[in-house]
Amino acid sequence: xxxxxxxxxxxxxxxxxxxxxxxxxxxxxxxxxxxxxxxxxxxxxxxxxxxxxxxxxxxxxxxxxxxxxxxxxxxxxxxxxxxxxxxxxxxxxxxxxxxxxxxxxxxxxxxxxxxxxxxxxxxxxx
Numbered sequence: 001x002x003x004x005x006x007x008x009x010x011x012x013x014x015x016x017x018x019x020x021x022x023x024x025x026x027x028x029x030x031x032x033x034x035x036x037x038x039x040x041x042x043x044x045x046x047x048x049x050x051x052x053x054x055x056x057x058x059x060x061x062x063x064x065x066x067x068x069x070x071x072x073x074x075x076x077x078x079x080x081x082x083x084x085x086x087x088x089x090x091x092x093x094x095x096x097x098x099x100x101x102x103x104x105x106x107x108x109x110x111x112x113x114x115x116x117x118x119x120x121x122x123x124x125x126x
Contacts (some may be wrong), residue, residue, distance in 0.1 A: 005103070008119055008120065009096070009100065009103055009121045011118060011121065012044055012099055012102060012103050012106070012115065012118075012119045013086075013091070013099055015040055015115055015119060016099075016102075016119040017083065020079055021079070023077055024075055024079060025071075027071070027072055027075065028072050028076075029070045031071060031072055032068065032069065032072040034065070034068060035065040035066075035067075035068035035069040036065070036067055036069070036070075037061055038064060038065030039058060039059075039066075039069070041067045042058030042059075044056075044060075046058070060083065060108065064123070086091075096119075103119065106119055106120075
């Protein structure tokens with residue numbers, strides 16, 4: 001792969017990663033905060049006297065907030081693990097192919113694609 005395309009591929013990977021982090025931040029600010037608000041009474045009891053039984057029953061009897069909190073924690077952990085894997089071992093073949101297809105699509109659409117400026121590093125001249 002030419003060095004310029006490799007550079008664009010890395011920019012695309014970073015742009016996609018930033019978008020994922022923004023999405024997770026929005027998820028935590030909406031679903032996460034509502035879930036924590038729904039568990040506020042259980043959290044008060046846990047602060048006074050922590051037991052694993054209280055954690056279990058607090059989550060079991062408040063299914064909506066438990067599911068919301070599980071979604072936020074699960075997606076955050078998935079993103080952290082994926083990025084750690086990339087740092088340690090680099091991009092897998094399937095990830096590289098997916099990003100290459102997306103890069104080709106961005107190049108075909110040109111400046112009209114939302115990620116054009118982030119990936120190509122320049123804005124088009126009018």
